[in-house]
Amino acid sequence: MPEVRVNEGARAPGVREVAAAAGVSRQTVSRVLNDHPSIRPETRARVLAAMADLDFRPNRAARMLTTARSRTIGVLAASASSLFGPASSIDAVENAGRAAGYTVTVAHAASLDPADLQAAIGHLREQAVEGIVVIAPQQRVQDAMGQFSLSLPSVTLHGAGGASDEGVFVDQELGARLATRHLLAAGHRRVAHLSGPGDWTEARARRDGFLAEMAVAGADAVVSREGDWTAASGAAIGAELVADRSIQAVFASNDQMALGVLHAARVAGRSVPGDLAVVGFDDIPEAAFFAPPMTTVRQEFAELGRRCVARLVALLEGGDLAFEEPVAPVLVVRDSA
Known part of the structure; x- marks a missing residue:
């Protein structure tokens, strides 16, 4: 030794x-x-x-x-850090906080129960944080947070366009519309959406954007049962979708589930993009190396973190800051569609 x-x-x-x-x-x-x-x-x-x-x-x-100041920002994380979106959001807030001269400390809630959320908030208070960034994409977490009295300035990241979001969110509905519009422009008329968990505001916004764009085009929309963001759920639900030969394209609510669809299509003998077009969401680092490389929607997490910290710092220092427009997503076109 x-x-x-x-x-x-x-x-x-x-x-x-x-x-x-x-x-x-x-x-x-x-x-x-x-x-x-x-x-x-x-x-x-x-x-x-x-x-x-x-x-x-x-x-x-x-x-x-x-x-009499700690210059410390707390982050309350209420979802699995293994998920790309929440993990990227935490990284973005940490980087933006350091750039603004603040220390960032993160507390992960043990579960989505109100008691565990309050325990995580208590941990942040013990670190003498001046304000809190709440990364809470699930509706039940947002509902629970609405019942708490934080008595500290706070900003909620991962909103979906509510009246209080004030531009600190990525326009999820627009991202879904961009993905769907791309599939429609390629001539696909019967398109399926592989839904994310219904409790997540972002999953609902992506489904709503898909349905809105399909309705404008007068195309035939299919909405699957809900997945759980994993490739395994994407493969299981994807098997059901690819078995329907009338479905020409699939828009998955995130890249991991889109990866599962690629697997299901390969097992079913359907080539991508020859027999089936597939689009994901998030643009995870691995998406460019899927087989075929994944067409997807990129979220600009760095800008999201910058806005989140800028708004919180404005609240801490006696000002106010609201962004007129949400962060715009970007369609990244590769070979899967």
Whole structure:
């Protein structure tokens, strides 16, 4: 077994060491840390350079004592982190939070029960968060959150266009319409939609967008029973859809279920896209490497995270910020349709 050595005498550099390296007082270092306007640019640059050379990390507890602010944002995650959408949303919020000068801490609810949601919120409060981003795509979570009194500024990510979403969501219905329109433009007149879980607002919005676009075209729409976002459910429901030879195309509510449809089509002897066109949603990194590469709808998670943090920071700092338009999805055309 390799030996593990601990350097007990080592101590992380503090304000005293930074001040000595920069040739300034400790008070000046504190003013730089707190972004005080009286510091000359050249002095600020010298202090920041000393911090970088020493690999100095401000002590959050100490800063809270002097500023009464933690500069920490909490994220309440109420769905499996293995799912692409929620995981990508958390990453986007973390990146945007750091860029805005905030620490981000995440609490995963053990289940969707109100008690577990409140426990996760309590954990975030113990971290002295200033505001909370709620990643709650399920309707029952949103209903439960509406009954809580957070007493902290909060922004809900993964809305579907409600009056309170204020542009902090991807236009799921538009994304579904883009996918469906692409299939219709290719001449497909009987198209099936492989639905996501009905409790998810995004799944409902994608189904609604599909039905609306099909109705405009006067085409024959088929809606499947609900899947659970997994490739396994996509394969099981896809087998039912591909058995109907009159169905010319399938729009799946996410890429994993679309992958299951590709498997079901191969088992049934239906070629894609020759006998059946398939479109997914999300543009997961693997989608370009499916066989064939998947036509899908990309969600711009980085922009979603930026907007979410920007709105929360505005609320924290006494302002307000609403985006007039939702984040626009993008159709990515590949070989499956």
